[in-house]
Amino acid sequence: MKVSQREVLLFGQQSAVLAEELGRLLPGWRVVMARNVAEALTCLGHTIRPMIGLVHIGRLVTELQDALEDICAVVGVMEWIALVERDLLGTVPVCKFISDHCYDFHTLPLDAPRLAMTLGHAHGRAELRIRNSYQHIHPNQFNMVGSSPAMQKLFASIDKIRGSEAPVLVHGESGTGKELVARALHQNSHRADGPFVAVNCGAIPAHLVQTELFGHEKGAFTGAHQRKIGLIEAADGGTIFLDEIGDLPHDMQVNLLRFLQEKIIERVGSVQRIRVDVRVIAATHVDLERAISEKRFREDLYYRLNVLRLNVPPLRERCEDIELLARWCFEEFSLEKSSKVYGFSNKALQAMRAYSWPGNVRELINLVRSAMVMSEHRLIRPEDLGLAMTGIRDDRWIEVGTLDTVVGRMERDYIQQVLEMNKKNVSATAKQLGLSRSTLYRMMMKLKMNY
Numbered sequence: 001m002k003v004s005q006r007e008v009l010l011f012g013q014q015s016a017v018l019a020e021e022l023g024r025l026l027p028g029w030r031v032v033m034a035r036n037v038a039e040a041l042t043c044l045g046h047t048i049r050p051m052i053g054l055v056h057i058g059r060l061v062t063e064l065q066d067a068l069e070d071i072c073a074v075v076g077v078m079e080w081i082a083l084v085e086r087d088l089l090g091t092v093p094v095c096k097f098i099s100d101h102c103y104d105f106h107t108l109p110l111d112a113p114r115l116a117m118t119l120g121h122a123h124g125r126a127e128l129r130i131r132n133s134y135q136h137i138h139p140n141q142f143n144m145v146g147s148s149p150a151m152q153k154l155f156a157s158i159d160k161i162r163g164s165e166a167p168v169l170v171h172g173e174s175g176t177g178k179e180l181v182a183r184a185l186h187q188n189s190h191r192a193d194g195p196f197v198a199v200n201c202g203a204i205p206a207h208l209v210q211t212e213l214f215g216h217e218k219g220a221f222t223g224a225h226q227r228k229i230g231l232i233e234a235a236d237g238g239t240i241f242l243d244e245i246g247d248l249p250h251d252m253q254v255n256l257l258r259f260l261q262e263k264i265i266e267r268v269g270s271v272q273r274i275r276v277d278v279r280v281i282a283a284t285h286v287d288l289e290r291a292i293s294e295k296r297f298r299e300d301l302y303y304r305l306n307v308l309r310l311n312v313p314p315l316r317e318r319c320e321d322i323e324l325l326a327r328w329c330f331e332e333f334s335l336e337k338s339s340k341v342y343g344f345s346n347k348a349l350q351a352m353r354a355y356s357w358p359g360n361v362r363e364l365i366n367l368v369r370s371a372m373v374m375s376e377h378r379l380i381r382p383e384d385l386g387l388a389m390t391g392i393r394d395d396r397w398i399e400v401g402t403l404d405t406v407v408g409r410m411e412r413d414y415i416q417q418v419l420e421m422n423k424k425n426v427s428a429t430a431k432q433l434g435l436s437r438s439t440l441y442r443m444m445m446k447l448k449m450n451y
């Protein structure tokens with residue numbers, strides 16, 4: 001579709017009166033006017049596609065926001081300039097609307113040379129944004145999306161250690177991308193042509209872990225009708241990814257340690273020692289040092305696994321990536337989406353930035369995919385993502401939910417903040433919060449926090 005170079009949409013109830021004046025004052029611009037969304041959508045066809053909108057602001061701004069979003073959904077990128085009576089600039093909703101949605105504002109009566117200059121600047125900016133919006137988001141060489149400093153640091157570390165043979169311990173909350181990191185290490189190493197075997201240690205029943213990992217011979221126990229190759233052996237020549245390593249039963253930890261030391265396995269029911277060439281990458285969302293102090297995890301195994309360490313940051317600590325991931329996800333799953341949906345509303349982006357994402361990237365992908373299918377609007381709104389907002393307080397949107405959920409989220413966020421301030425020192429955090437250590441531990445468990 002051809003982008004019009006010198007058209008400006010004049011939107012608002014008073015547009016008929018202003019249009020004539022603007023036509024006179026702005027000879028270089030073609031002014032297209034619309035009093036409401038229906039009129040705007042009728043006149044904005046394939047040939048008329050302005051990049052600049054002048055919005056005349058009356059006293060009621062609540063509906064204007066949705067109107068601008070609806071228009072943008074059809075036109076694409078637009079820069080809005082507000083035209084406003086001077087006395088309205090003193091009202092909070094008008095100021096908020098202008099700062100949230102407009103590139104600039106002009107008070108009435110119009111100062112033509114100044115307005116012409118603003119239109120020129122806004123036009124340039126819209127062009128830049130259009131160019132930017134045409135750039136597709138591609139995952140990087142590690143098949144990951146992220147531009148935040150924290151992720152850049154992670155990518156640099158992956159690049160550094162991908163060629164090493166030493167075990168790697170990947171630490172991060174659930175859904176942050178630990179398995180993706182492990183796959184990136186494998187696929188960017190000389191083992192890439194070999195197998196990548198992912199094992200969730202927490203999902204295998206304790207009595208089956210030994211045979212799952214090491215395999216068994218025919219007749220090794222009742223029901224062993226044939227030989228079974230274990231997962232470690234199946235990863236020969238490649239990489240084994242031991243997810244949730246903290247859940248590995250204690251007696252199995254000894255066997256894994258022996259394997260890490262000798263690189264030899266014995267199938268259950270056999271005395272044959274089989275050499276296996278496997279790189280081990282383990283992952284955990286729990287604090288293994290703490291598990292060691294509580295005698296739930298062997299210290300010697302920890303040091304064997306923790307030769308190289310990667311920390312995957314939670315999504316709430318890399319807000320810059322939220323919009324990028326959401327847009328990537330939108331492109332990635334565009335075939336599934338309702339044909340109505342064009343993108344995200346500003347409010348939805350704002351809500352996503354304000355949310356704490358306890359389920360991290362996995363949760364974001366799920367919410368966006370679901371909203372893409374279910375949304376009844378041109379632009380996804382906060383409620384489509386289950387992140388409905390009630391209003392603004394201290395310039396922040398408040399999440400809606402049952403009182404318990406919202407209070408829980410707030411408690412979690414606040415405890416997390418104080419923990420970070422105290423470098424994860426629980427005693428200092430408890431003191432600052434006016435709680436005993438045990439109460440804080442109890443609350444953190446209840447709120448499903450990692451510590």
Ligand SMILES: Nc1ncnc2c1ncn2[C@@H]1O[C@H](COP(=O)(O)OP(=O)(O)OP(=O)(O)O)[C@@H](O)[C@H]1O
Binds near residue numbers: 144146176177
């Ligand atoms: N940076 C990223 N770019 C693109 N997709 C990502 C990114 N991080 C995570 N994902 C996606 O999010 C989902 C969860 O990632 P993954 O399974 O690697 O997380 P995890 O930390 O291993 O989770 P768990 O601890 O629950 O096993 C996957 O669909 C993965 O592809």
